[in-house]
Amino acid sequence: MSDSSATTILRNAHILTFDPARPRATHLAWHKGRITAVGGEEVLDLAGARTRVLDLGGATVIPGINDTHAHMEREGLKHQRPSLAGARTVAEILDRVREAAKTTPQGEWIVTMPVGTPPFFFDGPDTLAEKRLPDRYELDAAAPSHPVYIQGVFGNWGKPPGHSALNSRGLALNGITRDTAPRIAGVEILKDATGEPTGIIIERNNRPTVEFDILPAVPRFGFQNRLDGVRLSQRLYNAKGTTSIYEGHGSAAETISVYRKLWELGELTVRVGLVVSPSWSDLAEAKKIMRDWLATARGSGLGDAWLRVSGVHIAYGGDAATACCARAHLPDTGWSGFVEQAVTPEDYREACFLAAEHDLRLHTIVSDQLHEVVPVLEAVNEKHPLSGRRWVIEHIGRARAQDIAALARLGIFVTTIPTYFLWKGGWKYLDEPDNGNWMVPHRHLLDAGIPLSLATDNIPYDPFFSLWVATTRQERQSGRVIGPDQRLDAETALELFTVSGAQLTFDEHWKGPLKPGYAADLAVLSDDPTTAPPAALRDITCNLTVVDGRVVYGAD
Template sequence: MGATRGLLVLHNGQIHTFDARHPRAHAIALRNGSVVALDDAAMALAQQAEAVRDLQGACVIPGFNDTHAHMEREGLKTLRPSLAQARSVADVLNVVRERARLTPKGQYIVTMPVGTPPYYFGGPAQLREARMPTREELDAAAPDHPVYIPAHFGNWGKPPGRAALNSLALRRNGLTPASQSRCVGVEIGLDAQGQLNGEIVEHNNRPTIEFDLLPDVPRFGFAERIQGLRISQRLYHAQGVTSIYEGHGSAPETISVYRRLWEEGELTMRTSLVVSPTWDNLTEAARAMRDWLAVARGRGLGDPWLRVSGVHLAYGGDAAVACCARQDLPNTGWSGFVEQAVTPADYRALCFLAAEHDLRVNTIVGDRLHEIVPVLREVDARFPLNGRRWVMQHIARARREDLLALKSLGILATTIPTYCLWKGGSAYLDETDGGNAVVPHATFEELGLTYALATDNIPYQPFFTLWVAARRQERVSGRTIGPGQALSLQQGLAAFTVAGARLTFDEDWKGPLYPGYAADLAVLSDDPFSQEPEEWKTLHSTLTIVGGRVVHEAEAA
């Protein structure tokens, strides 16, 4: 993806550069994909500029770097009929009936889940009848089509999720009253006569229904994933996101989708991917690391637009879920990554293998950082980790001594405040320390630990995440978790923009808005520095520039 080579000058703005040498500016000049001047030096170039824009006092920040983005899935949500406006079973059936009118007989009708996006909290509780449509009701709405209304993806909301199928879909998937899931936490619904009622309830956070029970339901194909990624880029750019890091890992097909967009010159998001491995055992993992993952070693392979570096190693997981999901590859459903189930012993062995082959490890640690730090120390004793930039992600509850260990080992961190504090904060409401060890941002700041914020696509709006990081309120009770760990706006923006460049060894050319650095920036719809945190939740970008190129511009009101 080439950068615009002409000179562009933006002036009359409140520009926060996040560079200590020149923290605030009123004008900025961009050329050949880079920042070339600020303030008076930028204005001196205005006469020779290809374009000059008056920002009319708007706030400008470096582009967001979402370091746990799951960007590829957002656009996919737009490809299926929405039930967001449904408030009764009849409303759901009307959507199905209309889709049946437009769909050739025998082809599937697959909708989005029942519930209000982006979380689908409560699912059918938003319907007047507080239930899913029955098999018979779906049969009447679409007698000649298999119909599938999926449960919500667990990472969006909270279990349980409820799916519904009509008789033809049940039959084509081979389901009978005697059917059983290989995974725990799944209920196949029966009516009073012991017959299938069409409902399947998923109590797991990680999805299993489609992988295990529904082999006939259409998967997202490669063309759909390409289409979805094109849409996703536009949606993320509209929030001011200019870079992403997929630290949870990307499955082979997901990497292929990004590669296709990159090859066709359509990748406008600076993208760093981590390999989500498909191996089944340590022997296969050793062979893959030795023979097939050379492209992902060290800093990885790629350019400023697409890079692949390192692997994601899970710590824990459900073996049955992982088995079912692997059997369904290349499909990964909504996740985009490969489900893993890794025992502590295997995790230790995999970390040693990764260090031996110079593969950066990314691990979601949650509340288990204290279990992983001893492994990291062991690995470091044999393969020094400083400089390799391994990443411990999704840090939730963490002891100070373990954070100090990360700092001493040169390991980086990411957090997802929305997931841990707002959406899942009920687990931490009764901590003995008031929650100050949960997502402890202030401690990160005090220790000088390099960390970055991320959205996890729940939702994908960075300013919603920043509001959570500032207020730390659990969504149901409104109670504050760990008030001493709140981030200021300045701290949060730094962690969400410039800090992420260190995860990809890019801090010498990307991040701050300073001469010589990438021309990646967002012009905001309002000035968050003059607002209360509650107002941040609706902020977005009116103009997003990546590599000097305008990738998003809001229509004039």
């Protein structure tokens, strides 16, 4: 094939390019992973003897989804443990434990996924007729030769409380007795009338701490587990049209190592941008690590078109006991994939100055504390101008006009998780002033000219669910709309979910819109999001996903 020919041509398509010079097209060609032409039937002139021409029958084509707060490392792990989905009684739970015992060598752990309906597990034990988990003695009878652990829900998927259960072997291996007292608030060991543990533990923290605190013997995800998990995660994310991710919440050293290994093996099918999740315990250690060990993450970082590491995530707030317990279990990070932090306002301010001094891009989740973080950014800016550094504020909940104006002046980038605050956690914000128009204020952010991108947070990882939330802003239980003036039209939301995120990895000059010279990263959809009714957006599926000109999901 000559260099002037196209490897592949899509014809008879409805192409949303997000290229202002040509927003719509019907034909698209690529060669060696880059788009060579976008337009009408004249694109067919690039066809050579070996060009593959795909007639899409009018199907919609969009740039690949760029999930800018993806937590992709989690999804594949969920498939490594037996599922309890669909169980409606304690007896059915016990039957599944018995089945697992048949294939698990004697003495080895049986660890299951939570009780409830995935992916959120909102219903938990309420999905069972008995409204409770099996106790230690029932689990003993089901698996007398194995320690058993039914894990509680990871709060980021659903909402606390989480309910865990262990049998007697499991309790003994973890040293849990009638005298065991959790170090972390929010963890409760249930006991019977005699004061003995029943085997059931209730966790009221959003991110479970029970394993870090009182269950050291429960098996952790090892490096190979995480490697295999990301391998599966990539396939699952590709199947939703996702071609790039960005992990602004930060990745622990072990997580970065997993992605590095897949990059080394040439197995990445999702372009990956990572941010360092540090494990320092105080400012003195932070200063030394920033100075001596994070040079590769400075500025735009190091990497290529498939894997790039840049910047650092520094938390604002957090529980000190949780962070201490979590660091003690490194390299294991549980389901998080990042290192738990607890940073006081005073230490946060100093850490921001250190990050600026060492040219490390800051990433911080602010939730409802944007008004507390903005003054710190303004103070840093006076000594180290932030314009052009592409610092990132994430997970904005409540905001104020003056804070948004400040972000715009400072040149701060923003990523939001509409599903987290509006749909899943929206019950807390149903009675906000101004009809909730300052909650996750997408329109206000865009009107201020702030670079903005949307993300899934893996709750769920389907971008079209988050697209639906961004356009409807409905709270999940009441259906009430939070911030009606902040609703996005589908085309704007789709742009924020595709091309906008390229700026976070300094890739906007070659990745994002479907235009000549840019990466052939795209998805073919079941429906056109820009014409579908808002209620139908979450039902859109992906039929074909292409990354770097290669089909990574779907049939020819």
